[in-house]
Amino acid sequence: MAKRTINKVAVIGSGIMGSGIACHFANIGVEVLLLDIVPRELNEKEQAKGLTLEDKVVRNRIVNDALAKAIKSKPAPLYHKNFASRITTGNLEDDIAKVGQVDWIIEVVVERLDIKKQVFENLEKHRKPGTLITSNTSGIPIKFMSEGRSEDFQAHFCGTHFFNPARYLKLFEIIPGPKTNPEVLDFLNGYGEQFLGKTSVVAKDTPAFIGNRIGIFSIMSLFHMVKEMGLTIEEVDKLSGPVIGRPKSATFRTVDVVGLDTLVHVANGIAENCPDDERKSLFVLPDFINAMMENQWLGSKSGQGFYKKVKKEDGSSEILSLDLDSLEYRAKKRASFGTLELTKSIDKVIDRWPVLVGGKDKAGEFYRKTLAALFAYVSHRIPEITDQLYKIDDAMKAGFGWEHGPFQIWDAIGVDKGLEFIAAEGLEAAAWVQEMRDSGSESFYTVVDGATYCYDRDKKGQEKIPGQDAFIILDNIRKSKEVFKNSGVVVEDLGDGILNVEFQSKMNTIGGDVLAGLNKAVDLAEKDFDGLVVGNQAANFSVGANIGMIFMMAVEQEYDELNAAIKYFQDTVMRMRYSSIPTVVAPHGMTLGGGCELSLHADMVVAAAETYIGLVEFGVGVIPGGGGSKEMTLRAADTFHKNDVELNVLQEYFLTIGMAKVATSAYEAYDTFILQKGKDIVVVNKDRQLATAKAYARLMADRGYTKPIQRTDIKVLGKQALGMFLVGTDSMEAGRYISEHDKKIANKLAYVMAGGDLSEPQRVSEQYLLDLEREAFLSLCTERKTLERIEHMLKKGKPLRN
Structure with a gap:
């Protein structure tokens, strides 16, 4: 099979879905041509300007308005606003010939077969042979769309169904037509997963x-x-x-x-x-x-x-x-339901199911009834909609945001129990489920040597699910590859000399147990392994330090213990940086405060594209105290160039912390200096993230990793920077942009990032800055208004402005 690459795509139709798909291709660096129809009449604005239907701005109005609206929409369809420059717009009359230069044409026009067929007829006049051509229909049979088209068209045609919003929902259904070349399906399946970051599922028509x-x-x-x-x-x-x-x-x-x-x-x-x-x-x-x-x-x-x-x-x-x-x-x-109260202490959703279906109230009845209907229904859809049951689970997780698919839930409550519920509702499961039980298979899925197997109806036995080799699934290896465990972390052997630390605390907050686990993991890696990854597969990487613990110590005025706790955090992140083995952090989802500080201190970050990362400590009335304030000062100093206005550079880094900026994708984190170009990378498919992080840790080890030497050469600007910051915070407070307490926090940060009240610029060590940072953090913890902010965050989950 000849190698196929996608450098340029054409998206036909710029509605919500078309614009969203165009934006997601732009996200991954592909050049996009977005086309739509020419308006039939002028709008009021165009009439007032004296324009005609022949003017280019009128002819491209529909497509340009639609794309502009999409880019402004929330949640944002682009990883970074600059990526919009990868999209060129046009219309289906003046620009249709340009589809001859693309590698893939995706049709996203209205759901009417007659219109779609007309569009395909026009596209075929300009499409070069061998070009992929697909439809994003959500329901029109694929077999009807390519009728009457050439053999080459039909061989390269199929359905590619994205879910809305295209950036966020991971399901990518690929639906073959009657004459689709199998190589086309294989290519799209791999491309969807590796490049678009999707869960690709080949479905039946x-x-x-x-x-x-x-x-x-x-x-x-x-x-x-x-x-x-x-x-x-x-x-x-x-x-x-x-x-x-x-x-x-x-x-x-x-x-x-x-x-x-x-x-x-x-x-x-x-x-x-x-x-x-x-x-x-x-x-x-x-x-x-x-x-x-x-x-x-x-x-x-x-x-x-x-x-x-x-x-x-x-x-x-x-x-x-x-x-x-x-x-x-x-x-x-x-x-409210009594049964739901019983699940409050059960963190893992999959473990709640046996409790929920056993409920004696209306909730229990609801779950038994709904699951009976769902289980029976999905069992009968095989082989109608797919031959493999895991594809149904994949589709529900990726397209509807379910944490577990129907067959995984059925396994969790027990196959026999599920059959009982089905019978109780007067329904019947498909015959193959009983065949599976008779064959000795007690569940739909099994895990053997870290790989997932699934019951195959045709082969009447458990078969390994294909395509797992690019992934590391922690749930599958945790028990058999566990090297160390405490109440906060599990350390697993990923193979090839690389260890992984997986947080297991609530919301993956970082408290004493997690810090102890990180230190233990570095000890183990330095002794017997070649590298260390910090990664997990929970909904979020980490929402930050355990502020409940900080609050308790501050309220009890246990300042020595609090000082020791903050120092332990600082020492741990410094240990991550100054160990004799390479360290790679793999953030995804919310990576806030302490989770962000941990990332800042790794040798490398392998971030998922959907990473929402930032130093948000101002929201709870403190400054970053786990090395974040020190690190931003260090990074600012490293970017000072000859003849720079150094104060302006330092101010940019100061504002990242002072405005508690959170990047809404990993690509935005380069703008806030949290990720570093040339050092840290972004992975679009989160399922591949740990395998990629492991590969980079291995690569650094193979290249000969030497323990770095602690820095003593960080240029701080002293009084001149401090003076500028204090004037700035004064005017912000005077203009009522910030409260008096905001000003106090900002001034403490200014003192740290200026390197203190030094009479002139000088070079200082990391430890000097860490001590300043810890002092500032502690002094803020003695403030009533800071404690109010922490308490508000703990109770309400959102920041208080006081």
Whole structure:
């Protein structure tokens, strides 16, 4: 098979989905041509300017407006605003010939077969043979779209279904047409995973493919059950949200965000096109949905759906909920269930399932009923929508944000227990499930030697899931490769001489146990291994230091213990930097405060693209005390060049901390100096992150790693910098941009980053700066307003401005 590379793509259609896909290709460095139709008439602004339909700015208005709107939208579709320069816009009349220069054409026009076929006919006139051409349809059968096209077109044509928003949702469904060349499917499968950072799933050409078929079934099944069980929408959202590893928006809030019309469109498509579906009656819309559609209560886009935001008389707003019986909006009701209380102490979602389904209240009944319906349904979809059950789990996790797929949940409560629930609801599982039990397989999945195997219906046994070799899955190796463990960390042997430290604390906060574990890991690595990775596969890398512990010590005025605790943190991050083995930190998700400071001190950072990293200590009334303030001062000094205005450089680094800037992607972290160009790298697929971090640790060791020498040559600017900072904070307070306490914190940071009240610039050691930083941190912990901020963060989870 000839090597295929993607340097340039054309995206046809610039709606929400088309613009989002264009932005994500720009994210990974691909040149994008985004085309849309030419407007048929002038708008008011264009008429006022005396423009005509022939003017280029008019002809490209639709595409340019759509892209501009997408770039401004939240959450941002681009990793970095500068990446927009990789997208060129145009229209389908003047610029269609340019598709002859691209490697892949992706069609994202309206969901109407006649329009899609017309677009393909025009594209074929300009497409060069061998170019990939795919459709982002979410429901139109692929086989109909390529009818009448040339052999080369049909061989290189298939469906590539991205989920919205394209940057954040990981599912990438690939749907072959009747004549798609198998090499094209293999290429797209690998490209989606390695380059686009997606979970690629090859699906069959069945209505709604895999993700939406199961996802919409799951929602429709709830719609029919909610009245039958007499549940409110708040109760359903409480039961179907984070407690079971689903997004915070749960069920009804998600439908409001996506749009009820979108859901109804897919449900109707399944109802019409799946005559043999044993649960097709569930895809028929219940009365309350029909009424909402008639009223145009479609969710966020129409201002009201299952929830509605209203202004109160005092100017504040409140959110009302829809009563499904009366179809009137009412004040939100709090939902609580005894069974959910029982799971509060169970951190891992997968371990909650046996407790949830055993519940004696309405919640327990809800889980037994919903799981019975889901398990039976997914069992019957094999082999209809896919031959492999793991693809259903992959699709639900990557497309709908479920932490675990249906078959993983079924394993967690036990295959036999699941069959009992199905029977209790008068349903039947597919025959192959019983065959699997009879063959001696007790579960859908097994782990052998760190690899995941899965029951294969055709081969009637457990088969290794392909494509795992590029990944390291900690859940699979933790028990067998454990080298050390305490209550805060597990240290695992990743093989090839590299150790990994995995945090296991709540929200991966860094307290005494985690610090002890990090030190122990460095000891072990220095003695018997060649390198150390700090990485985990939780939702977030680390939300920072354990501020609860700091708060307790500060309130009890145990300042000696607090001083020792901060020094221990500083010594640990310095140990990461000055060990005799290379250290690599692999941050992802929230990497805040202490988690960020740890990253700053590694030999190298291998960050996931979706890393939200920053020094946020100002929000709790302190300065970074785990080496962060020292490190930013050091990095600023390292960038001073001859004839620079050094104060201006230092000020940029000061503002990163003072404004508690959090990068909204790893690429933005280069702008805030948290990541360093030429040293730290970004990985788009988080599943590959640990394997990549391990490879770099191994590479550094192989190149001959020498323990660095502690720095004593950091240039600090003394009084001249301190004076500038103090004038700045004074004017900020006078202009009411910051409070008096903000000013106090900023002045403490200024003192550290200036190197103290020195009469002239001089060179100092890292330890000198660490001592200044620790002193400043401690003195702020004696302030009442700082303690108020910490307490507020602990209780409310958001910063207090006092």
